[in-house]
Every structure is written in structure tokens, then in C-alpha cells.
Amino acid sequence: MGGDAAPEDPFLSLFHGLLKGMLTEELHRKTAARLPRDRTWYRILPQAEGGPTCEPLPGEVVAAEFAGLVEELAALTGLRRGTGWTFVGERGGEWLVKVFNPQQCGSGCGDYTPPVWRVYSTLEPSPAALAAITPPPPDPSRFEAFAARARRLLGR
Secondary structure, three states: OOOOOOOOOHHHHHHOOOOEEOOOHHHHHHHHHHOOOOOEEEEEEOOOOOOOEEEEEEHHHHHHHHHOHHHHHHHHHOOOOOOOOEEEEEEOOEEEEEEOOHHHOOOOOOOOOOOOOEEEEOOOOOHHHHHHHOOOOOOHHHHHHHHHHHHHHHOO
């Protein structure tokens, strides 16, 4: 077959790669201590109004924000537990952190994948990569279908 395949985007490769969940506060603290502070990171907000944003930040700022995530996420859930919403990957010295908003995550089985709320990366994403991680707009028909099933189930 002819032609060279397009090179894989390093940011997307890490974004879609195997990440480790920060399921305990101890693991979160240990990971926070390992984050590189001597380089530029990028804070990406995929759900920002008007499209995703990407802001370069010093490593010290990202380390401080990461350290505060457990408390921030616990406050969002109204629970004491703020772990389990953050996933970290490191490959070849490059880092990526995905954070999910617990208020956007379901509490049961379904076909809904919650959108990523915030991303920190040592790799600057290309415009194409930013577009690729932007969540699609909500589909009202999915909610209507769920609501109809719930009404039937509850007899209303």
C-alpha cells in the first residue's frame, strides 16, 4: 500500500493511553511530589465556553493545583472523599493529568462517558488535538430516551 501514515500526535497518544487512577490520598500525595516543577505545563479546559482553552503555566503552579485537587473535588461531591476523579500518565518524561468533575459523572451503569473537565500536560496540544478532546454538545434525545424509560419503570 502506498503513502506514509500520519505520525501519531504525542499529546493524544498520552491522553488516550493508559493512566493511573489516584484512588487514595496517599497515592495522590506521592504523585504530587513526583510532578516536574522545572518545566512548562499546559492547563487545558476542554469544556470552556466558546471552545477549549490551553494556558501555559509554571510547574510549581501545576504542582500546587494538583496538590489541592483532593480537597477541591471533595467539596464538589459534598463527601469527604475527593479521590478517584484524577488520572495520571507519564511516558518518556512527558506527563498528563486528566481530571473529571464528579458532578458530571453518573452513579450507575449506562452508555454515558463523562467529559474530561480539566487536563494538565507537559506536552502542548496542537489545535487538532484540542479539537479532538473537545466533548460533543449534549444530545437532548439521549436524555428524553432515558426519561421515558424512567417514567415507564417508575409507572409515571
